[in-house]
Amino acid sequence: MDAVTVTDLVVDRGRRRVLPGLSFTVPAGQVTGLLGPSGSGKTTLMRALVGVQQVRSGRVTVLGRPAGSPDLRRRVGYVTQAPSVYADLTVRENARYFASLYGMGAREADAAIADVGLAGAAGQLVADLSGGQRGRASLACALVGSPEVLVLDEPTVGLDPVLRVELWERFHGLAAAGTTLIVSSHVMDEAGRCDRLLLLRDGELIADSTPAQLRADGHSEDLEEAFLTVVRAREEVAA
Numbered sequence: 001m002d003a004v005t006v007t008d009l010v011v012d013r014g015r016r017r018v019l020p021g022l023s024f025t026v027p028a029g030q031v032t033g034l035l036g037p038s039g040s041g042k043t044t045l046m047r048a049l050v051g052v053q054q055v056r057s058g059r060v061t062v063l064g065r066p067a068g069s070p071d072l073r074r075r076v077g078y079v080t081q082a083p084s085v086y087a088d089l090t091v092r093e094n095a096r097y098f099a100s101l102y103g104m105g106a107r108e109a110d111a112a113i114a115d116v117g118l119a120g121a122a123g124q125l126v127a128d129l130s131g132g133q134r135g136r137a138s139l140a141c142a143l144v145g146s147p148e149v150l151v152l153d154e155p156t157v158g159l160d161p162v163l164r165v166e167l168w169e170r171f172h173g174l175a176a177a178g179t180t181l182i183v184s185s186h187v188m189d190e191a192g193r194c195d196r197l198l199l200l201r202d203g204e205l206i207a208d209s210t211p212a213q214l215r216a217d218g219h220s221e222d223l224e225e226a227f228l229t230v231v232r233a234r235e236e237v238a239a
């Protein structure tokens with residue numbers, strides 16, 4: 001089953017056409033990576049998926065409903081690049097506050113904090129956390145409502161390698177339990193951790209693939225190299 005269907009999506013931001021007509025589907029219960037260089041349109045696409053981006057034309061369907069439908073609010077979680085937690089509350093207070101909005105209790109809040117590896121900092125004010133910790137506090141607040149679709153904009157930026165691996169394990173744990181995750185990144189070494197890959201460049205979909213297929217198409221075990229080979233092959237065809 002597909003959790004997300006995007007058909008002929010066109011988005012302009014300012015006077016620029018950022019997404020010139022995207023079509024793809026995202027399977028449910030998997031981790032789909034949205035990979036592409038800075039400025040390729042990843043955030044714009046994620047905003048369209050959660051229904052906060054004005055779109056010029058096209059259709060975005062999430063869990064069978066138009067993106068942004070009121071009944072999707074509880075079912076879709078979105079973590080932006082800028083952590084969206086209250087700086088003057090502790091991590092625990094933030095998580096419990098968001099839990100209460102979803103009708104959840106302290107137990108779920110504490111579990112979400114533990115999931116992102118912040119149990120030791122639960123009593124600390126968010127204002128006193130490092131950038132990476134703040135990002136994880138934000139993630140905990142999105143996890144607390146157990147959304148069916150989780151859209152995460154560069155969730156591992158600034159994290160040390162051990163935490164990154166732990167978070168990716170957590171993502172796969174969530175997917176195994178049925179959650180659909182869409183995770184953006186601009187570092188190709190994270191591409192290998194995804195079940196599926198959407199590769200964006202200048203708002204266009206260069207590949208809708210799996211890591212194994214991309215390696216085969218790009219004739220390289222190294223995903224970055226494989227990606228470059230696929231990009232160059234496309235450019236030669238276009239020239």
Ligand SMILES: Nc1ncnc2c1ncn2[C@@H]1O[C@H](COP(=O)(O)OP(=O)(O)OP(=O)(O)O)[C@@H](O)[C@H]1O
Nearest residue numbers: 013014016018037038039040041042043044045186
């Ligand atoms: N509010 C805005 N008004 C006009 N143009 C914008 C606006 N926000 C983004 N853009 C442009 O849209 C394009 C895509 O931006 P977007 O943030 O979606 O890219 P991205 O792939 O998420 O980049 P990054 O990895 O750096 O976050 C960029 O060229 C950017 O300059």
